[in-house]
Structures are given as structure tokens and as C-alpha cells.
Amino acid sequence: KQEVTQIPAALSVPEGENLVLNCSFTDSAIYNLQWFRQDPGKGLTSLLLIQSSQREQTSGRLNASLDKSSGRSTLYIAASQPGDSATYLCAVRRGGADGLTFGKGTHLIIQP
């Protein structure tokens, strides 16, 4: 059974810092990996999707990497801003029509 772990569970940093969120998964046979952002009381917003054949994806200040063989992904946030404060979720899809298996998330606070 696939398990997804996110470290750290919570993180608080001053505005302007670069930071890295970590995600690990136990079964490397994944089809893709997706990073989401969730604001309190809201739904999930997709940030980046990495196919299993890709090594990284970038969108603005966000960069996600994937090392499938070691079961790891990182989300890099450059020049953090208070508006980046949210919970960040990592999820993997095994393949076919499967749904996503989620980690518990990293709760991020950016201090002004």
C-alpha cells in the first residue's frame, strides 16, 4: 500500500526566505505526482504536476523535483511571501484510473 509522508508537518519562516518542502512515498511505481495548496476552509489548488518520466517542473517562484527511484519529491519556494501561507499537500497517482494518495501536508506560515 502506497504511503506518502511530508516533512516538516509545520514550518514558520520570515518573509523573503527560500524554503524546501519534502515529500516521500513508499512505492516508486507512480504515474505522476501533484503538489497542491490548501487555504483554511477552502478546496485544493493544483500547483504543479510532474509526470513519472520528468525530473522537475517550474511555475513562477515554485519548483518541484521528482526522484522516482528514491521515492522523493521536493517543492522549492523562492523569495517567500505572506501570501504563500497555506497548507501544502503532496499526492501521488499509481496509474490507470487510480485516484491520488495524499500526504498529511505541511502547514506553512510566512511571517511578514
Added chain:
Amino acid sequence: NAGVTQTPKFRILKIGQSMTLQCTQDMNHNYMYWYRQDPGMGLKLIYYSVGAGITDKGEVPNGYNVSRSTTEDFPLRLELAAPSQTSVYFCASSYSSGQGRASDTQYFGPGTRLTVL
């Protein structure tokens, strides 16, 4: 283009009552999903559908039923509500290229917060 919409936003049920959570997407996605999120936990898959008339169980299907009569709608039915079903329910959809694999981004609705007392 509204994306994925869910109704109601909030609901309180008594033990043993029934209800249907509605989910509609207007992106012509063929794959749809239901997840639940308990406090401090990641989302868990309840049911999913790869097209009209086709549904399958996810990780936590007990106590729920689904149907998919159209591409747009994927309602989730709770027949006998229990306190353990208190959760936030999210519907999601994605597009498959038709080769039997769902490769694209999953888009999520805003969620339904359900409390069973």
C-alpha cells in the same frame, strides 16, 4: 467556466439520516473522484468513476454509494449517517486521453463540510 462545483457547502445530519452530496463539473472531464478529509489528515479516496455508468471503490468506500449517469454529475450518497462520517468531502475531476490512463491534473471543488450528530 465554473470548474468543479459542490453543494451543499455545509450540512448537519442526525445519526441514521441520509443525504446526497452533489458534484458537477463543466470541463468535460471523464474521470471524477470523491475524497474525504479528516482534521489533520490527508485526503482519502472514497469512490471514483472513469465515465458515465462506470464507478469503482477507493480506499474508504464503506457507508457510501455513488452513481454516474452523466459526464457532468457524480453524486455521493450517504444512506445511514454515522458520526465517523463527519468530515470534509471533496469532489475532483480530470481528463483522460482515452488510452486507459488518467494523466492530467486533478481539479478540486470547494468541499462540503458534513457533521453527523
